[in-house]
Amino acid sequence: MHFEYRVQGGDFVRAGQASSQVKKILKQLNVSPGIIKRVVVALYEGEVNIVAHAFQGKIYVDIETNKIRVVLDDVGPGIPDIEMAMRPGFSTASPIVREMGFGAGMGLPNIKANTDKMKISSVVGVGTRLEFEVALKE
Amino acid sequence: MKIGELAGLVNGNVVSCHDKLDRDIEYAFASDLMSDVLTVRADKLLMITGLANMQAVRTAEMADIQAILFVRNKTVSEDMIRLAEDNGIVLIESPYTMFRASGLLYSNGVKPVY
Numbered sequence: 563m564h565f566e567y568r569v570q571g572g573d574f575v576r577a578g579q580a581s582s583q584v585k586k587i588l589k590q591l592n593v594s595p596g597i598i599k600r601v602v603v604a605l606y607e608g609e610v611n612i613v614a615h616a617f618q619g620k621i622y623v624d625i626e627t628n629k630i631r632v633v634l635d636d637v638g639p640g641i642p643d644i645e646m647a648m649r650p651g652f653s654t655a656s657p658i659v660r661e662m663g664f665g666a667g668m669g670l671p672n673i674k675a676n677t678d679k680m681k682i683s684s685v686v687g688v689g690t691r692l693e694f695e696v697a698l699k700e
Numbered sequence: 701m702k703i704g705e706l707a708g709l710v711n712g713n714v715v716s717c718h719d720k721l722d723r724d725i726e727y728a729f730a731s732d733l734m735s736d737v738l739t740v741r742a743d744k745l746l747m748i749t750g751l752a753n754m755q756a757v758r759t760a761e762m763a764d765i766q767a768i769l770f771v772r773n774k775t776v777s778e779d780m781i782r783l784a785e786d787n788g789i790v791l792i793e794s795p796y797t798m799f800r801a802s803g804l805l806y807s808n809g810v811k812p813v814y
């Protein structure tokens with residue numbers, strides 16, 4: 563099954579809608595609650611990163627029998643130093659983003675902790691692509 | 701501790717899912733930063749926060765959090781209530797500070813996550 567969602571940078575009212583849809587789909591597919599939580603926490607962190615740090619993005623979700631694969635592609639400023647961005651506590655979040663409840667510098671480490679495979683690629687001034695996979699069976 | 705009892709302890713006003721007040725809470729985590737909340741793995745969890753916006757409710761939805769306690773007299777919007785009702789999340793408004801609410805719940809047996 564394949565699903566696609568659009569994400570608008572700066573829109574903190576709608577942030578999380580794609581993650582919410584995916585959560586409902588996984589529930590319908592009877593995926594275990596523990597695995598659903600891992601997938602949607604990672605997806606939500608990725609979705610909020612587009613809202614918080616980029617201009618716009620798309621989320622591509624592929625659900626196979628044994629795994630879910632997610633690609634988050636955005637048009638935005640990109641990440642100059644990915645290794646640094648991955649460090650717990652590192653954040654360049656603006657005051658507005660912090661007011662919205664984000665900017666702990668925990669999103670990317672959270673994604674890493676909740677997924678089986680994760681990859682980030684980014685071109686400064688162009689955008690960022692985050693890919694991850696989670697096995698759907700324990 | 702039952703959510704209803706907990707709401708009483710913090711002089712709280714329940715604004716969503718009044719039918720779920722007999723659910724049990726074992727742990728609580730207090731933060732205004734949602735990614736901190738999203739690191740918590742515990743079940744039967746209460747989120748205590750001063751952040752009264754849609755993302756607090758979204759965070760609870762993603763993390764399977766049963767209830768949110770909004771401290772410092774923060775008022776919950778209609779949109780937040782709708783989202784919470786859709787997802788079975790109890791929202792409680794309290795006039796107390798985060799410190800006071802946390803202290804009361806801690807001394808009455810609600811456990812920290814670490």
Ligand SMILES: Nc1ncnc2c1ncn2[C@@H]1O[C@H](COP(=O)(O)OP(=O)(O)OP(=O)(O)O)[C@@H](O)[C@H]1O
Nearest residue numbers: 611615647653654655664665666667668669670735
């Ligand atoms: N899609 C993105 N586009 C541009 N920069 C990004 C993107 N995602 C992450 N970053 C950069 O990496 C940093 C770390 O991201 P991370 O998600 O770990 O923390 P945060 O978003 O700042 O705060 P938190 O996720 O805890 O709310 C960000 O502050 C930002 O500089």
Ligand SMILES: [Mg+2]
Nearest residue numbers: 607611669670
């Ligand atoms: Mg983030």
